[in-house]
Amino acid sequence: MNPQDPLSQLRDIHMPQSGGFWPPAPGWWILAIILILLLALAVWLVRRRRRRNLWIRLAKAELANLERHQQPTAQWFAQLNTLLKRAAREGYPNLHPEALSGDDWIEFLLTNAPNDRVASRPIVEAIVHSTWQPVTTADPGQALAFAHRWLGGQTC
Template identity: 25%
Template sequence: MNKVFDSTWGNPVLRSFIEPEFPEQISLWPQTPGWWLLLALIVVLIIRTVWRIRQRYLANRYRREALAELSEIKLRLKENSKEAVRDIAPLLKATAVAAAGREAMSNLQGLAYAQALSELAPDEECLPIEQLEYLAYAPLVEEELELIDLEAVIADVERWIIRHRVQDSHA
């Protein structure tokens, strides 16, 4: 076989060159106890945060259900089912009971009920309780219904459902 390069070809210094060995790979796992403690603390904080988010989600289930029911009422009203207005006041009452507790809300009526609702949502304007009671119990006369701004009443109820706060003693 014919050699392409003889032994005198190239740089003579490179002939004695020895390739260095690569060092052992550095582990990415912590080596000292302080880093393990920090890692454990981070894991505990992540678990706690996930748990609190889940608890908040579960605690607001009644709110999501009330908003879904209110959307259904709006849909029924668009389909010209005037009987749907009768469900607004009981929905608000059920939501208030879920937020403040049965003992605090179930026996309230009129002005006391309006005041209790205002205490749960202090930044919101008072809900039209008289109109809600009329819609729930009075005969549904077309001329009387035209005097009530249903869209405004529903918007007020929806805003209250979204923005009210749960009482601390109930939470």
């Protein structure tokens, strides 16, 4: 090292040390907050939808129970009719379907049926009228098929 040469007294260029991964830059914090908010919103929407459609799942479970114990009796048809009325009350609260009976109830079921309304008329009439007849002539299998279709068409 020459004391007369000022360039010889300079040190080599050193790169600064990296800052490491912690703490992250502000952009990463903002991205993390946005992701957490989106995740919370998605969880809230899924829970809200599941809560809103809980009545459909419960009605389908009760319908499965009726299917296991199907019999052509007035009591069985009364239970099926009650199930459909409860489901209608939850699905259409503004129309007050729980107050309907007879032909009005039949028309309500057919109006809100997902498809094949004309072919379903005799089945729906049999469901409603078999509730009050001592000897039923309706087929529980057809009644269950209509109830499955009707509940399957209900959405919120």
